[in-house]
Amino acid sequence: MVKKLIPALAALAVVAAGAWWFTSGTGGPSQTSINALGAQTAASPAADVDASLVPDMALGDPDAPITIIEYASFTCPHCATFHAQVLPQLKANYIETGKVHFIHREVYFDRYGLWAAMVARCGGEMRYFGLADRIYSTQSDWARHQDPAVAVEQLRRLGRAAGLNDDQLNACLENGEMAQAMVGVYQANAEADDVNSTPTLIVNGQKHGNMSYADLSALLDSLLAQ
Template sequence: MLSRRHIIEGTAALGLVAAFPGLALAQRRAAAETVDVAQLMQPGPLGDVSIGKADAPVTIVEYASLTCGHCATFHTTILPELKKKYVETGKVRLVFREFALNQLDAAVYMLTRCMLGADGKAGEGVDQSRYFALIEVFFQQQRTWAFGGNPLEAVTAITRQAGMTQAQFEACLNNQAILDALNTTRERASTAFGVESTPTFFINGRRFLGAQPAAEFSKVIDPLLPA
């Protein structure tokens, strides 16, 4: 089970992620350009978290890491523009899926899932706003908690501000079921859809790699919208 120690030790894995940024990307360019949409849209054991209308004509599935700098760039500088243009107008639904790259990533994703409830599940009627609010803060403050000198202190402070008590914090990090589910989501993304780098997007099943400018997303999205 993950613990406070894993939050601290998890930072050691970040160097490995950053050391070979081009390898996974090169592998993905050789992958199939599209995947089976019906298979892609099957949620993981914790259920999907999403923003936008369920019946939007375009669905973007994002696999992201909270310790990934490019993912933070997308969420802080690119997604706001896409939300305003597409999500808030009912044209696009964004499904966010966790793809933990290291122990720190997994631990923090466990904490965000616990904002949905003790079991971490995004079932029918569950308010997902607290989850996305915490995800946003973790991306905005990524350099402080993921690359600072004291990840435990920084992560604890962020979750406290979100209303999580110390008891809830400890219980969440020791929830093996949530950790197993996150691992299942990551493994399925890798084996079924060839995800090996973050962020990886699937726009109505079409693979789209990296935190590209909003205009590049539009080139893919616009032709898929009703005339």
């Protein structure tokens, strides 16, 4: 089943009521509550966030004839399948050949998905998609874990494997302003594009649900033939 979005206000409540951030010392991860972040996020409308902190992460030529925006959650199994089975073929046949500009926009169902996105963004644009691939491919290891401390440590390991150090990861995971901006930008984008499930694909402005590569390829070829 395709995962349904929680309402925008509920997404804010995830941060307001349950935002826990982690730092690691010599004894491993410890858990800290950031109540101020929750209060700020709940009180601030999306229009007040600094959207420049959350640039779109994209692949391919911005001037390509087709733009695909994928709305996806790092905790959504169908999104992980899309990134494992569809995106590699899409990259080889359409993105790298200049036919498609691909944008990945994060959706936050829960705090695990928000943490994963913060780790993915921690490496900047150059590392983002490599980290995203690692996060999606190991989703079953961290996203279903009952202990948040273990889940976040597994996400940290992925960051370390991509070349980030603990200081960098701590700074990213403890960045309340960034978390607030990410939730606000997600809220604004999802409302503007009428996104209510993941994965959702916006192909040249038209909304589509989850697709196999065969169906997506047929759609793209029909657009390119016009």
